[in-house]
Amino acid sequence: MRTNYFTRIFAFGSLFCFILFFQSCVTTDIEEVNFRQKGKIKFWSAKSKEGSKYLEGLRKLEESNTSYSGEFDIRIQNFFPKKDVFSLAGKIFYDKPTGKMQIELTDKLFGISVSKVFSDGQTIRIKTVSVDKIHEQTMDDIVLSDPSTGKQTVVPFPVIYYLLSNRNAELFKPQWTLVQPNDGIVLVRKPGEEWTYYTAENGIRSVEWDSSGKNVKAVTSVQGEVEFPPKTTITRIVSRTDGADQNRIEIKMKKVSRTDKLNQIVFGF
Template sequence: MEPNRTYFRSLGSGILLLLFAGCATAEIEEISFPSRGKLVFTSAKSKEGSRFLEEVRRIEDKGTSYSGEFEIRIQNFVPKKDVFSLNGKIYYDKPTGKMQIELTDRLFGISVSKVYTDGEQIRIKTAAQEKIHEQPMDDILLSDPNGGKRTIVPFPVIYYLLSSQNARLFQPNSTLVQPKEGIILVRKAGEEWTYYVTERGVATVEWNSSRKNVKAVTSVQGEVEFPPKVTLTRIVSREDSSDQNRIEIKMKKTNRIESISPSVFGF
């Protein structure tokens, strides 16, 4: 069985190409896109909207720093259906918002790449390349190295869920809310983000980008907690809703602590 490998290729400012190759595992569960129906939303600037967002911030503020180990599985659908997986370690420091992810070969336990972000910038270092790639917090392109199919992955969604800092994105001028249904709608140029919130925090995030011609949904599986034990992401085409990729991140263990040593971050 051939070991998993991860490769990164720069595509210019704001986007990085991430390629996976490795051995196949079981298919990833399909999750559905939520339906908002014909709900009426109110401005985040309103008294009701402001109060609702403040409650969401209060819930997210309960999160702590943590370290942990996880497994990430990625399923490609084009040009052929394949599932690949890697093990990883994650470090998140709540006071600074810094997060570092280390991906390792499942068979040999060798580090193949490190991803660092402070919530604004992303830095990536792979074992195969000495040069460190830097880009603003933005999407990552996922590619099948065999067929070359590329699909955008909403990396910011994953970061904000794993750091419980979604509320940073709820700017009053671009945010609408539906407090009774626990829904937050954020609109930007060419993009729309919909957050579905429970009394324990954000459970599902939907991303719809006309600029990039993709839709994606990320959903916490089981009880909403921090950090989430299992998250599933599904990326589809806006044209025909055909599946492009699915991603599963499953936490194996976590250690909640007050802060992470600064020496942990960096390459």
């Protein structure tokens, strides 16, 4: 009888510890990444000798990348109207020659597909499990939903796409690009928005996006070593008005298979 009593106590204690551990995993805040302060920096035009040489080096670095497929975990933290965190599992397929990227998100508890997102760098197509019709839009923000609560989160998809595909050089048009080679900074000023790239020896370290039209700023930062695709990225979205956090997104790659040629059958719904 005494043995059974201690067995029940041990089982209850184990269950209680598991619940606490599970809750801590679910509710742990995503790390805050900061926006850099550029200060007073002299930039060169992309058309200048210094600027064009630096951008050519970035293009060659991107050309050395390959197509890949992989599995990842994604956590999304919302701050309004209240702070909460939800997580999903994901698969990603990226074809370098065409720029095609497809992401499939699944419920981690039941393994059920929640949504698929496809992009060729110009347009985005989204198929969710709850809607039969495929949503199509230009390259812009997308909305992801927590499968358990239905809460929606706005995701700055272009920022994530360009970092996970490393096709940033195609945005560096001479008419709107400035370069600071010594500090490894590329500044792209387009109507209504500004992109700032901070580079490292092996590629892009972080990307900042400032949109006056949408009144938001976002930063996506590679955590740890810069490699392709990055193992861990954190995206932070804040209001331009008061700097208040709106969302944070953490993507952790679990497995990556690089290949020169990806079977096109993986793309599509």
